[in-house]
Amino acid sequence: MRCVKVAAMKNDRHSHSPATSGERPYLQELNESQYDAVTTTEGPVLVIAGAGSGKTRTLVYRVAHLVEKGVPPEAILLLTFTRKSSQEMLWRSGRLLNENCNRVVGGTFHSVANMLLRRYGSRIGFGSSFTIIDRADAEGIINLLRSSLGLGKKDKRFPSKRAVINMISGSINRSIRLDDLVEDQYAHLSDHLDDILALHKHYQVFKYDHGLMDYDDLLVNWKRLLEEAPEVRQTISERFSHIMVDEYQDTNLIQADIIRLAAHTHDNVMVVGDDSQSIYSFRGADFYNIMRFPKVFKETRIIKLEENYRSTQPILSLTNDIITNAAEKYTKTLFTRIEGGLRPMVFAGRDEREEAAFIVDTIRILLAKGIELQEIAVLFRSSFHSYKLEMELGSESIEYEKRGGLKLTESAHMKDMIGFLRVLVNPQDTLSWNRSLLQLEKVGPATAQKISAAIAGSVDPLEALRTYRPAKAWQESFGRLVQLYADLYHAEPKPSILYEIALAYYQPLFERIYSDDYPKRQKDLDQLKSIMEGYDDLQSFIDDTTLDPPEEAEKDGHRLERLILSTIHSSKGLEFDAVFVIGVADGRFPHASAMFGEQWEEERRLLYVAATRARKYLYLTYPRQLMTPDRQFRRVGMSPFLSELSPGLYERVSERPAAEQEPFADYADKTPKTSKKKREKKLEMADFSVGCKVSHPFFGHGTVAKLTKGRSLDVHFDRHGLKTLHLDYAKLKID
């Protein structure tokens, strides 16, 4: 058994030359299965890895190991679910032993597709000047087409633009015909089938005419490139001698085909995945890819990672129970050696407010226990489920960072700014022309479309713009716009310079358009500026912001001390000391429309993913009543996924925590105290006086301003201002 403790390994590092065949000592940190995966350098490997089983570590070590064994770093292709995770992995590989690891090609399927298509796209008839569009752009096009084709006017039953995009995307990702998909999955919309098909056709033509490519096109064209250009297929396959794919259960058929084609000369493919964590089927992800893998690649080596290094046993018992109820599964029971720990808690609030209050109270207790704020996460099914909590956090001045939902670059003001620059790279980009025209006063959709059509139809867009005859009402502002583009076209094409020019023009419009809240949005523009300063090349800036939208700013590489609020989908692959899963109510989780079969099972896996993010503390909460659309309150029970769990696996909490009763005492603490942990002296009002310096686990340092009656006191905190605190609640210390 190869399970040497890390500490022991460190001591051994210099003392003895490894008896085991001159291996690098770092390999001894791995367990037997991980070791197998890391050291298998040739041939297809399938790693079935449970939650928290050291999957990332295995990938990181394997990259380092391959480089160590002489594989050129640029011949390794590491495909991950998000760009961030690949960067993180390569960085860690480099740290491990070999700095060359940063030359490994890493990224998402989409970013690699983009790179290859820019380089080889001409072989299948693509110029290199395409613009990548995100989902908001795609919806915009559908909207445009829907009105210009006059489809579904005033028909409330006509599918929304989002639904249309989802259908189109779904048919591509599942490699089935659109009409079959509508018939199977959207039977209630079959009346509109012809219109949907027409929208689809025009959408494809529109993109082609305007040099636009959506996320699906990137994959489809990458596959085409490999299939239709044999010499490119050969080149790519030889260039990447080793391919690794993370989160393989989230790949769709197209991606599986891409892997097979790209590896055809060597079959050196390692994929890592967990069928229990498959939560992206709406995007065409198909966990049968995992089961198919050994059939596609003969002589696949299958390795299972079943030891969990993340969670305590009580948490693991609960999560195992969640997934045991799955109708279809590939048996894999995780175990851990982490001892002790609390049973997960289930709390039912009277309403969403009380649910939020419970979370805030509990967070304070966790902070007092020494858990750091950024190690706590609140997870939910849909991004609007956290609205009430966000309000509560705001009034309690707990800082948070929200993930999931709208991306920074999907907000209107960011799209405006980026739009000015997008047309420089791709003058056919009607969407962006439209945006800048709509910003003008007295110009609406109809006029904007007329002008942008004239631009797109011409050879010289700038000339077309200049010669367009504006109406008197908006002549002046139009003139300024023309001047802006003239300046942009003639300026040095450096992102930071272009930004300054565009902002100088945009700022006054910006303040008028968002007159109610522009100071908030201004911060985003500032952030955009600092991002652009990191680029020399406009094209790659635009590609990157579309493929990998920037999140909120990080400070000096340190994670900020902020609570994480996240959709469960966006929390994938992360872990936290404490996790709250909120809104685990009937009708909310599972999502109301997921009533049958595989969809129901996917919702269950979603809860599994959420719960397995927790290391030490897990709370599942739900409100007992929810607001219905007609302003009525409806009583709801707990999610069926909760009620089917064995009640012994969790503890029910019925009241909000108060400091006197200690409902949060560790089980370990209840056993006779062997630890010499000093119990802190409980402070009384008499211990405080006005002007005395105190500190608080969250608010930091401050000065007592006033002692009020009861057990409250006002404290002026250096960083958070004046707060009224209750002595029993706030874990105050005297400095």
Added chain:
DNA sequence: GCGTATCGCGTTTTT
């Protein structure tokens, strides 16, 4: 016909 202001409603999940 076109642009603009305003109100009220509903919100899956995303590379």
Added chain:
DNA sequence: CGCGATACGC
């Protein structure tokens, strides 16, 4: 919050 529907004014 973003979007659609609606009404009003040019």
